[in-house]
Amino acid sequence: xxxxxxxxxxxxxxxxxxxxxxxxxxxxxxxxxxxxxxxxxxxxxxxxxxxxxxxxxxxxxxxxxxxxxxxxxxxxxxxxxxxxxxxxxxxxxxxxxxxxxxxxxxxxxxxxxxxxxxxxxxxxxxxxxxxxxxxxxxxxxxxxxxxxxxx
Amino acid sequence: xxxxxxxxxxxxxxxxxxxxxxxxxxxxxxxxxxxxxxxxxxxxxxxxxxxxxxxxxxxxxxxxxxxxxxxxxxxxxxxxxxxxxxxxxxxxxxxxxxxxxxxxxxxxxxxxxxxxxxxxxxxxxxxxxxxxxxxxxxxxxxxxxxxxxxxxxxxxxxxxxxxxxxxxxxxxxxxxxxxxxxxxxxxxxxxxxxxxxxxxxxxxxxxxxxxxxxxxxxxxxxxxxxxxxxxxxxxxxxxxxxxxxxxxxxxxxxxxxxxxxxxxxxxxxxxxxxxxxxxxxxxxxxxxxxxxxxxxxxxxxxxxxxxxxxxxxxx
Numbered sequence: 001x002x003x004x005x006x007x008x009x010x011x012x013x014x015x016x017x018x019x020x021x022x023x024x025x026x027x028x029x030x031x032x033x034x035x036x037x038x039x040x041x042x043x044x045x046x047x048x049x050x051x052x053x054x055x056x057x058x059x060x061x062x063x064x065x066x067x068x069x070x071x072x073x074x075x076x077x078x079x080x081x082x083x084x085x086x087x088x089x090x091x092x093x094x095x096x097x098x099x100x101x102x103x104x105x106x107x108x109x110x111x112x113x114x115x116x117x118x119x120x121x122x123x124x125x126x127x128x129x130x131x132x133x134x135x136x137x138x139x140x141x142x143x144x145x146x147x148x149x150x151x
Numbered sequence: 152x153x154x155x156x157x158x159x160x161x162x163x164x165x166x167x168x169x170x171x172x173x174x175x176x177x178x179x180x181x182x183x184x185x186x187x188x189x190x191x192x193x194x195x196x197x198x199x200x201x202x203x204x205x206x207x208x209x210x211x212x213x214x215x216x217x218x219x220x221x222x223x224x225x226x227x228x229x230x231x232x233x234x235x236x237x238x239x240x241x242x243x244x245x246x247x248x249x250x251x252x253x254x255x256x257x258x259x260x261x262x263x264x265x266x267x268x269x270x271x272x273x274x275x276x277x278x279x280x281x282x283x284x285x286x287x288x289x290x291x292x293x294x295x296x297x298x299x300x301x302x303x304x305x306x307x308x309x310x311x312x313x314x315x316x317x318x319x320x321x322x323x324x325x326x327x328x329x330x331x332x333x334x335x336x337x338x339x340x341x342x343x344x345x346x347x348x349x350x351x352x353x354x355x356x357x358x359x360x361x362x363x364x365x366x367x368x369x370x371x372x373x374x375x376x377x378x379x380x381x382x383x384x385x386x387x388x389x390x391x392x393x394x395x396x397x398x399x400x401x402x403x404x405x406x407x408x409x410x411x412x413x414x415x416x417x418x419x420x421x422x423x424x425x426x427x428x429x430x431x432x433x434x435x436x437x438x439x440x441x442x443x444x445x446x447x448x449x450x451x452x453x454x455x456x457x458x459x460x461x462x463x464x465x466x
Contacts (some may be wrong), residue, residue, distance in 0.1 A: 037456060049462050055453045068438045069449040070457055076443075077458060102459065128459040 021123055023052050024147035026140045042122035048137050050144055055122045063117040067096045069123075070113060078102055079111065087142075089116055093150040095123075101131065110134040112141065116150045123150050170455045272404065274344040275323045275411035280418065283332035288312065288417040295415045298329045304410065316413040323411040330415050337418070346404045352405070357397040364390045 009123045018110045021039055025031045036039035041051040061069070066126060071081065079100040087097045095116040102109050111128040128134065134141075283291045292314050296306055302325065304318030318326045331339065367390060371383045 037453075037461070047463060051462055053453070055451075058451070059449075069447070070454055071453050072446045072459065073449070076446075079458070104459075109459050111462070113457060121382075124453070124457060126457060126459075126462045128462050137451070 003006075021052050021054055021151055022149045023125070023144060026050070026144040028137070028140065029144075044133075044137065046129065046133035048127070048134050048141070050125075050127045052123065052125050052148065056123065057117065057120055057122050060119070061093070061117065061122075063096055063115060066115050066117050066122050067077060067098065070115065072097060074098075074100055074113070087114055087145060089148045089150045090146060091149045091151065093118070095125075095145075095148075095150075097145070107131075112145075114145050116148070118150065123148070143150070188396075271345060271410040272347045272350045273320070274346060274404075274407045275320055276342045276344075277323065277327050277411065278338070278340045278414045278416065279327060279330050279336060280338035280416040281330070282337045282418050283334035285419050285422045288419045291417050292415065294333050295330050295337055295413075295417075298326055299413065302326050304413075307412070312418065313414065313416045316415065317410040318413055320411045323413065326413055330413065332413075334417065338416075346408060348406075350401065350404050353397050353401045357394060357401065359396045360390055360397065364394065429458055 023040055025042050029042040029048075030044070031040065031042040035051065038051040038053045042051075043047065043049040046057060057066075057130075059065070075081070077100055079102045082099045082101060084096065086137045087095045089095060092115045095114050097114040099113045100112060100113070108131040109128060110131045112126070114125040114127075116123040116125075125145050127145070129137075261364035281291060288311075293307070293315055295316065296309075299305065299316035299318050302318050304316050304322065304326065306314060307317045309317040326340070327339075364387065367383060367387045371380065371387060374380045374383050403408070
């Protein structure tokens with residue numbers, strides 16, 4: 001009995017230390033059960049993908065830090081930043097969204113990356129797809145990102 | 152018998168006319184001072200007014216002014232009968248006087264050939280290429296023509312850039328010198344051809360033929376019978392034709408040597424075009440783009456996986 005109580009306490013503590021993110025799957029998208037490295041991944045029938053992952057804020061960086069760190073990596077990889085603005089999650093966290101495009105064999109691919117940073121984690125929301133299909137769904141993607149609960 | 156005698160005589164004269172030229176003593180037909188004398192041969196007719204651009208010299212006047220030359224053989228007409236007017240270096244008085252004034256006293260006294268060569272017949276051909284100032288070629292050519300006319304010469308041929316002048320050989324050198332002052336001489340050449348020997352030979356042959364013709368004429372007067380007359384007349388015609396040919400050749404050589412050719416080629420200098428180069432300040436080439444900024448290489452693995460390639464890859 002004593003062992004059961006101890007195990008339950010450890011489980012409860014471990015669950016209490018972790019945070020969960022939740023994003024409402026937009027209409028026309030389907031969440032994939034096996035998201036791989038992502039916490040959440042959904043796509044529509046035309047290949048527009050929306051995904052969320054949470055990473056440990058090992059460096060204790062703030063939102064500008066992680067935004068610029070990701071931006072540097074993406075620019076080095078050939079991404080072109082078109083716009084950047086702040087967004088707010090469903091639970092009131094302020095995030096920063098940078099919108100990129102990149103050429104992929106003559107096709108323009110749109111890619112949005114939105115970061116929410118807390119003291120313990122960095123939540124990365126990525127959305128992308130062929131611009132021809134992504135742009136018409138921009139509003140849907142924005143609403144989905146706004147529905148995020150960072151936790 | 153008498154006809155036979157006349158016939159043999161005619162045949163003998165034929166042989167004499169065709170082959171005896173060399174046996175005759177060459178009669179000096181040149182003036183004592185070929186290029187130096189104003190008039191050298193008695194009986195020289197007045198020069199062509201047009202050809203010299205001046206007034207003709209009266210025959211009597213010219214004859215009176217001329218010193219006596221070596222007399223021609225007795226019974227032969229002087230060679231000068233066949234020589235054109237002014238062949239022997241004569242300059243018409245008016246043209247000569249004006250020419251000396253136009254060319255200048257110094258130039259007029261310039262001898263074309265030396266005194267030891269006074270009995271030579273030399274054809275002079277000179278070419279003078281002049282470089283003149285822009286737009287002054289016509290005036291330079293006119294000045295050259297004036298020099299030639301003043302020296303007793305004339306224009307033989309002319310176009311926009313070249314004029315060929317014929318001037319008395321005595322004035323050749325002075326005209327060349329005068330023309331040389333009309334511009335910058337870029338090229339000058341003088342060629343000479345000595346035709347003295349040919350001229351003398353022609354003269355001797357002519358005189359011999361003239362003697363022969365007179366004898367034939369005498370035979371013709373004595374001829375009796377139609378056949379004899381025809382034969383003698385035929386021979387007379389042949390000798391006359393040969394005389395005409397010789398006179399023509401002598402006349403040609405005489406004119407060629409009496410008048411020299413001066414070809415003046417005039418070229419205008421190309422106006423100097425001042426090239427104003429626009430000094431354009433050469434803008435230095437733009438500096439090469441700076442290398443990409445050195446940034447923090449964030450050693451966080453998940454950043455490397457952010458992007459559409461991972462995002463859109465369907466596992």
